[in-house]
Amino acid sequence: MDGPNPFGEILLVEDNPGDVRLTKELLKETGLEPTVHVVSNGSDALDFLSQCGEYADAPRPDAILLDLHLPRMDGTDVLERMDDDVRDVLVIVLSGAQQDRAFESDEVEAVVDARVQKPLDPDEFDAIVQSLSEQPAE
Template sequence: MEPPNHFDEILLVEDNPGDVRLIKEMLKEGGLAPTVHVVTDGADALAFLHGSGDYSDTPRPDAILLDLHLPRKDGEEVLAEMNDDVKDIPTIVLSGSQQGADLKLNDIEDEVDACVEKPLAPDTFKQLARSLQQ
């Protein structure tokens, strides 16, 4: 399956309510209006992506914004357990610091499309989205 040429549905995997709010504001300020589905732990992220349990009727996201520090299953476990049906979804790892982003990207660079520092600026996300759509 080819990557989407738009991002109408985004899965945001983030356990910090403040970061969730900031990311939603960033998308709005960037002129983007996707539906943002929020899950707060890695186990729910996998259930959402695999359409299981409470998430049996959820849409397939066009992009995944994934924090690495999550309860129940961390972001690296989520990446490891994503099946082939969802591995082609553009995945952007969110890190609390650029140093952390650089270190983590070295470990998981084959599994993600980008690793960026939080908070993500609207223009940065728009540029990143355009690059993932090409």
């Protein structure tokens, strides 16, 4: 791949260990070799993004892979509560549901760069990652 890797640091927000493993495998297959940081709920995702508590030394992610259906705080709430300083981070929503309330909100939809239906299809996932990695930096 030519140019800088926009996926150097990824925050994966996923509560299903099987989906975590599959997503890491798919990312490895893209050839981008990102560092993947995993949190399992929306509250921890916001702490990671704002570098609070145990995530005080967390890096700023280049991309967020976000499951919408999470314990404690769902992915829609994460999108709505993200600080302005991380609004420019690429967001790929991972969803098992055909329709999600996240996309009923124009404000939330504006934050999302792509949506991938679970279970993840390797070809679709690769195409989205490659497409987003080729976008010019803002």
